[in-house]
Amino acid sequence: MIAEICGQDPQHPRSAATSIKKAVRRQQLLEEKRMERRLEIAREVQAGSLPERPPVLPGYEIAAASGLTTETLSDYGGRVG
Numbered sequence: 001m002i003a004e005i006c007g008q009d010p011q012h013p014r015s016a017a018t019s020i021k022k023a024v025r026r027q028q029l030l031e032e033k034r035m036e037r038r039l040e041i042a043r044e045v046q047a048g049s050l051p052e053r054p055p056v057l058p059g060y061e062i063a064a065a066s067g068l069t070t071e072t073l074s075d076y077g078g079r080v081g
Helices: 013-049
Strands: none
Touching: none
16 A cells, blocks of 8 residues: 555565655654754753853852753653753
């Protein structure tokens, strides 16, 4: 059935297998793109929640650092990336 939909010879066993592999890979690529977008949104949210510069308090020296990550956690500790 898949091979017929894809216009391939349904009698050829590799045709169906190739079509299925391509469909699975296409789904994987779509999921990767969705995950990349989610991480991009998470980075934007995190960056937007930080002040542009540390506050000035007489008598105190304040320093901060922030780095990029390839994954993030939800409020419940579930892995997103």
